Amino acid sequence: MATTAMPPAAPKKVNRVGLEPADYKGNRSTLCAGCGHNAISERIIEACYELGVEPYRVAKLSGIGCSSKSPAYFLRSSHGFNAVHGRMPSVATGTVLANRAIMALGVSGDGDSASIGIGQFVHLMRRNLPCVYIIEDNGCYGLTKGQFSATADLGSKLKTGVVNDLPPIDTCALAIQLGATYVARSFSGDKKQLLALLEGALVHRGTAMLDVISPCVTFNDHEGSTKSYSYVKDHDEPLSDVSFVPYFEDITVEYEPGTSTEIALPDGSRLVLKKLRTDYDPHSKVEALRLLTESHDKGEIVTGLFYIDTERPNFLDLLNVVDEPLATLPESRVRPPQSALNEVMDSLR
Amino acid sequence: MATTHFEVMEAESAPRSSRIVNDLSIQVATINGSGSQTANTVLLRALFQMGIPVSAKNLFPSNIAGLPTWFTIRASRYGYVARKKEIDFLVAMNPETAEEDVLSLEPGAAVVYDEKLNLAKLRGDLAFYPVPFDPLVAAICPDAKLRKLVRNMIYDGVVAKLLGIEVEEIRIGLEKQFKKKAKAAELNWNAARAGYDYAEKSLTKADRFWVERMDKNQGKFLIDGNSACALGAMFGGVTICTWYPITPSSSLAESLIGYMRRYRIDPATKKATFAIVQAEDELAAVGMAIGAGWAGARAMTATSGPGISLMAEFVGLAYYSEVPIVIFDIERVGPSTGLPTRTAQGDILKNAYLSHGDTKHLMLIPSSTEECFSMGVEAFDLAEEFQTPVFVMSDLDLGMNNWMAEPFEYPSKPISRGKVLSVEDLNRLPGFDRYKDVDGDGIAYRTLPGTKHPKASYFTRGSGHDEHAIYSERPEDYVANMDRLARKFETARARLPKPEIREAREAEIGILAYGTTHWAIVESLDQLQREHHLAAGYCRVRAFPFSAEVFTFIRRHRRVYVVEQNRDAQMHRMLRMEVDAADVGKLRSVLHYNGLPVDARSVTDSILRQEVRN
Numbered sequence: 001m002a003t004t005a006m007p008p009a010a011p012k013k014v015n016r017v018g019l020e021p022a023d024y025k026g027n028r029s030t031l032c033a034g035c036g037h038n039a040i041s042e043r044i045i046e047a048c049y050e051l052g053v054e055p056y057r058v059a060k061l062s063g064i065g066c067s068s069k070s071p072a073y074f075l076r077s078s079h080g081f082n083a084v085h086g087r088m089p090s091v092a093t094g095t096v097l098a099n100r101a102i103m104a105l106g107v108s109g110d111g112d113s114a115s116i117g118i119g120q121f122v123h124l125m126r127r128n129l130p131c132v133y134i135i136e137d138n139g140c141y142g143l144t145k146g147q148f149s150a151t152a153d154l155g156s157k158l159k160t161g162v163v164n165d166l167p168p169i170d171t172c173a174l175a176i177q178l179g180a181t182y183v184a185r186s187f188s189g190d191k192k193q194l195l196a197l198l199e200g201a202l203v204h205r206g207t208a209m210l211d212v213i214s215p216c217v218t219f220n221d222h223e224g225s226t227k228s229y230s231y232v233k234d235h236d237e238p239l240s241d242v243s244f245v246p247y248f249e250d251i252t253v254e255y256e257p258g259t260s261t262e263i264a265l266p267d268g269s270r271l272v273l274k275k276l277r278t279d280y281d282p283h284s285k286v287e288a289l290r291l292l293t294e295s296h297d298k299g300e301i302v303t304g305l306f307y308i309d310t311e312r313p314n315f316l317d318l319l320n321v322v323d324e325p326l327a328t329l330p331e332s333r334v335r336p337p338q339s340a341l342n343e344v345m346d347s348l349r
Numbered sequence: 350m351a352t353t354h355f356e357v358m359e360a361e362s363a364p365r366s367s368r369i370v371n372d373l374s375i376q377v378a379t380i381n382g383s384g385s386q387t388a389n390t391v392l393l394r395a396l397f398q399m400g401i402p403v404s405a406k407n408l409f410p411s412n413i414a415g416l417p418t419w420f421t422i423r424a425s426r427y428g429y430v431a432r433k434k435e436i437d438f439l440v441a442m443n444p445e446t447a448e449e450d451v452l453s454l455e456p457g458a459a460v461v462y463d464e465k466l467n468l469a470k471l472r473g474d475l476a477f478y479p480v481p482f483d484p485l486v487a488a489i490c491p492d493a494k495l496r497k498l499v500r501n502m503i504y505d506g507v508v509a510k511l512l513g514i515e516v517e518e519i520r521i522g523l524e525k526q527f528k529k530k531a532k533a534a535e536l537n538w539n540a541a542r543a544g545y546d547y548a549e550k551s552l553t554k555a556d557r558f559w560v561e562r563m564d565k566n567q568g569k570f571l572i573d574g575n576s577a578c579a580l581g582a583m584f585g586g587v588t589i590c591t592w593y594p595i596t597p598s599s600s601l602a603e604s605l606i607g608y609m610r611r612y613r614i615d616p617a618t619k620k621a622t623f624a625i626v627q628a629e630d631e632l633a634a635v636g637m638a639i640g641a642g643w644a645g646a647r648a649m650t651a652t653s654g655p656g657i658s659l660m661a662e663f664v665g666l667a668y669y670s671e672v673p674i675v676i677f678d679i680e681r682v683g684p685s686t687g688l689p690t691r692t693a694q695g696d697i698l699k700n701a702y703l704s705h706g707d708t709k710h711l712m713l714i715p716s717s718t719e720e721c722f723s724m725g726v727e728a729f730d731l732a733e734e735f736q737t738p739v740f741v742m743s744d745l746d747l748g749m750n751n752w753m754a755e756p757f758e759y760p761s762k763p764i765s766r767g768k769v770l771s772v773e774d775l776n777r778l779p780g781f782d783r784y785k786d787v788d789g790d791g792i793a794y795r796t797l798p799g800t801k802h803p804k805a806s807y808f809t810r811g812s813g814h815d816e817h818a819i820y821s822e823r824p825e826d827y828v829a830n831m832d833r834l835a836r837k838f839e840t841a842r843a844r845l846p847k848p849e850i851r852e853a854r855e856a857e858i859g860i861l862a863y864g865t866t867h868w869a870i871v872e873s874l875d876q877l878q879r880e881h882h883l884a885a886g887y888c889r890v891r892a893f894p895f896s897a898e899v900f901t902f903i904r905r906h907r908r909v910y911v912v913e914q915n916r917d918a919q920m921h922r923m924l925r926m927e928v929d930a931a932d933v934g935k936l937r938s939v940l941h942y943n944g945l946p947v948d949a950r951s952v953t954d955s956i957l958r959q960e961v962r963n
Binding site: 054055056057059061071072076077078079080081082083084087089090091092093094095096097098099101102119120123319320321322323325326327328329331333334335336338340341344345346348349 | 569570571572580583584585586587588589591608612613615618619620621622623624626628629630632633634635636637638639640641642643644645646647648662663666670754756757759760763764796797798799800801802803805806807808809810811812820
């Protein structure tokens with residue numbers, strides 16, 4: 001038998017938990033080619049791979065709409081729940097309450113969160129539920145063929161020429177005001193920034209809300225739309241150059257003292273904001289809201305991390321639940337003894 | 350069980366035929382917010398402690414203060430606890446309604462009233478007992494600010510004296526009520542005593558109603574259905590309760606908070622083995638419960654009609670994606686806001702098929718606080734065994750009123766988590782298909798999020814899916830899945846609580862009822878037999894889907910009266926959909942829907958009217 005000298009197989013690229021990038025993939029996307037949402041799915045895959053997130057610990061949650069289909073397109077080995085329109089926040093809340101070891105990764109859209117689901121959205125922010133909450137924001141309803149959503153900018157136009165005459169809801173400003181503790185905006189086409197913001201969100205221990213401008217290539221990527229690729233590229237003003245340093249990586253990021261802010265995250269990771277605007281402090285709600293209001297008035301889309309608070313207790317802290325998942329507590333811990341029942345009945349005799 | 354023979358007790362001070370002992374109703378008419386709850390509860394307790402079967406109905410307005418409210422206590426030597434239609438003993442404290450209340454009494458009734466109201470002039474066929482409430486309370490309560498709080502206790506003392514309630518039991522009742530607040534108990538006791546002394550000195554007994562000590566309440570206690578449901582949930586191992594305030598279900602969640610804080614805090618860490626969250630609305634309440642049920646928690650919500658309407662979409666999701674949750678529905682009067690503080694059985698049809706598309710749901714229907722407890726426990730097992738929403742159908746009458754209860758039985762079976770695959774199971778199995786009917790009973794296996802196994806994950810969705818939980822619009826996948834869900838429902842039919850059937854020998858007619866209507870039926874059966882020699886069989890439905898026994902019962906009778914507290918004969922209609930064609934014509938309805946708990950006399954009269962026509 002002839003032998004051929006084979007070169008030794010290249011060692012497979014694996015992360016710190018021994019998984020390959022392919023282990024973080026999902027099904028093939030059924031969204032339109034070029035949809036911003038697909039780019040976001042790719043960044044989620046990268047972020048989870050780089051951080052060594054174990055897929056079994058993740059629950060992917062979504063509502064209804066194009067955005068809400070996307071959890072099928074990443075993290076195949078994670079449980080997923082595609083619930084009802086606008087109600088992802090409540091399902092995510094229940095999931096986290098039931099099992100605090102689960103990393104809840106919620107994916108919603110601008111219609112899902114800012115219109116039908118605004119009630120649940122604001123209350124989740126208010127509770128500071130530990131979860132990542134991504135809004136894939138294209139300013140329109142893609143799945144029902146392009147109607148305006150509540151994040152569509154004043155004056156933006158539909159393909160049909162209809163002009164939006166109502167002001168948009170700024171989900172980031174709402175989230176900051178209501179108590180979310182990690183609030184950022186990015187652009188689906190900005191790979192580096194989105195990845196860093198996602199990684200920071202994944203290790204955050206409260207509500208991490210990311211509004212990601214994600215142009216709808218089919219219904220909202222034309223002249224007159226303020227959420228098209230070209231419009232956002234022209235008007236995107238990055239707040240800061242964001243880098244994320246996981247706690248297990250011993251890397252020093254280059255930055256010039258005086259122009260950068262370093263944020264220590266509870267697990268030891270660091271977010272490094274290389275400042276483009278030297279007067280910005282991501283710990284101030286007032287500054288964040290001023291920035292969002294002013295830039296909106298100027299027609300700019302500011303991206304970056306607007307606000308972070310690593311101190312505020314999250315919802316699980318407030319509820320004082322046991323450290324183990326409630327879902328799997330044994331009977332001995334969830335069914336009080338006969339004596340307890342007798343005591344109650346005696347008190348009523 | 351109530352006895353059916355009629356007795357007249359011996360009496361010294363009244364003619365043999367006219368003395369009525371331990372068979373009366375007392376109605377206290379007050380103004381909402383005037384602090385009558387203590388006085389009414391203590392009066393109820395005193396009778397209960399004397400060993401006399403009692404029941405209470407609080408007929409209150411949807412209002413914080415100012416509107417009329419009536420509290421009715423029934424004492425029945427026969428053990429009847431349904432609402433009694435006639436009022437025998439009226440305590441008229443509300444100037445707004447006093448005249449109307451007095452005019453609606455049957456001849457021979459008694460009226461205790463604030464003498465300022467000058468009611469005696471209204472009729473000559475009642476026993477009137479004027480009481481100078483203001484001077485009496487001023488004498489025992491120097492602090493004018495507190496007088497309003499204790500004024501009502503005076504009628505407890507007056508009624509106790511007039512009826513023969515042992516005044517010591519009033520004192521014990523007060524101690525129970527106030528527990529460690531000795532000062533408040535004492536002040537109230539002084540007021541009761543002042544009323545008692547006044548009645549002794551100044552009033553002459555002129556009515557026929559008396560109470561005497563009995564020995565019927567051994568081992569029993571008083572509890573409302575909402576507290577009993579909360580206890581059932583706690584002993585059923587609930588870990589997540591997400592709810593939104595709505596009358597008459599709020600006190601269920603609030604009782605649960607109280608019990609869980611007492612019995613479900615981990616002794617070692619002082620942390621909670623539960624989470625109870627007041628959500629922003631009913632949509633979120635049920636959504637959170639569904640998220641929790643999906644992730645493996647024993648999850649519940651409690652609500653009433655309007656909340657159920659809001660939950661409809663989510664309940665369809667839970668049905669189709671097969672997520673266990675328990676929903677306590679404490680029914681009130683609809684439609685729309687309806688009469689929020691009045692009782693009905695108006696959600697039974699809606700809940701059975703709640704949500705769009707082909708949906709049908711499991712329902713448990715308690716009649717008593719004992720069943721609120723036992724079904725509260727069982728609902729969580731059923732939800733997990735069948736991976737579907739389970740409704741516990743209580744109502745305002747059961748939920749918010751105090752009922753005598755036999756000791757609750759501690760759960761005899763261990764908690765059943767249903768078909769959940771562990772890591773070991775997944776290691777052993779070649780694969781896992783979330784919606785595959787492996788056992789032929791329609792119930793597939795599930796895994797919980799967080800299960801550390803590469804094969805554990807699946808994608809849950811409310812959109813069409815095949816047995817691998819993959820999105821599918823293929824006609825054959827859709828049909829297969831819907832047929833499996835129907836099969837699962839049929840499996841449940843045999844597993845749910847059976848009806849309680851009481852056969853009557855050679856009875857042509859049967860009565861079919863459910864929930865709180867039961868208590869009027871028990872009494873009506875006796876009335877029909879005693880007064881009209883009419884025997885009737887009785888089937889008390891305890892669950893939906895109906896089990897085979899229900900249909901057998903209908904088959905065995907010529908005419909079956911379905912008695913329920915709604916306008917549209919909701920269960921009657923549900924039965925018509927399922928009974929044999931030959932039996933459809935047997936079904937008739939007795940309907941009661943005025944917001945008051947159904948009484949026996951109304952049922953008896955309706956059946957007799959329909960029998961005459963027959």
